[in-house]
Amino acid sequence: MNTDTEYITLITELRDTLYRLARSILANDAEAEDVVQDTLERAWKLRASIAESDYPRAYVCRIAHNIAIDRSRRLSKQSSFSEQLTSIGISDGRSRASMSDMTAITLSLISRLPERQRIAIHMRDVEGYELEEIASMLECDQTSVRMNLSRARKSIREQLLKIINYGV
Numbered sequence: 001m002n003t004d005t006e007y008i009t010l011i012t013e014l015r016d017t018l019y020r021l022a023r024s025i026l027a028n029d030a031e032a033e034d035v036v037q038d039t040l041e042r043a044w045k046l047r048a049s050i051a052e053s054d055y056p057r058a059y060v061c062r063i064a065h066n067i068a069i070d071r072s073r074r075l076s077k078q079s080s081f082s083e084q085l086t087s088i089g090i091s092d093g094r095s096r097a098s099m100s101d102m103t104a105i106t107l108s109l110i111s112r113l114p115e116r117q118r119i120a121i122h123m124r125d126v127e128g129y130e131l132e133e134i135a136s137m138l139e140c141d142q143t144s145v146r147m148n149l150s151r152a153r154k155s156i157r158e159q160l161l162k163i164i165n166y167g168v
Contacts, residue, residue: 007047010056011040018064025068026075035071039064073128102160109159110152117152120145 015036022035043050043060053059110121119138123129124145135142 004047007044007051010050010060011043014057014060015040017061021061021064022068025065025072031071031075032068035064035068038067042067076128105163106156106160109156113152113155116140116144117148117155120148121152121156124149 018036018039019032022032022039023029026032026035039060042063046059046063050056050059110118110126112118113121116138120134123134123137124131129137131142131145134145138145
């Protein structure tokens with residue numbers, strides 16, 4: 001693959017494959033199409049590397065796969081975060097806009113936590129890292145991470161309940 005024309009031909013041939021790959025991971029048409037667009041953008045930036053690759057089709061498919069997995073994790077964390085809010089009684093029939101407000105409030109509360117708690121809860125509940133990875137990054141053991149997560153969640157829960165019950 002030496003020219004931009006060959007690159008464009010490759011991408012044109014792969015577009016449906018990329019869409020089906022993303023769709024199989026995300027199970028959502030719009031998200032899959034977004035993955036394809038993100039893949040095409042990233043592949044364009046990496047076209048020199050793709051051209052040098054022995055398997056350019058596999059290279060582009062791997063890009064799409066990675067983007068789809070990242071998007072799936074992020075969507076999963078967002079829905080998990082909403083489910084957590086629901087589990088403590090926050091979404092009692094409120095509109096989507098209210099949930100968005102609650103998410104913003106929660107993120108604001110997270111930003112006020114002590115540093116270790118803030119990092120731990122962000123990495124676990126927002127970014128989706130495993131306890132072992134967080135412990136490694138914070139240079140502590142998993143028990144400390146669990147303790148910081150527990151304290152952070154308890155603090156957030158208490159503050160959210162105050163806001164809901166008293167409008168504080």
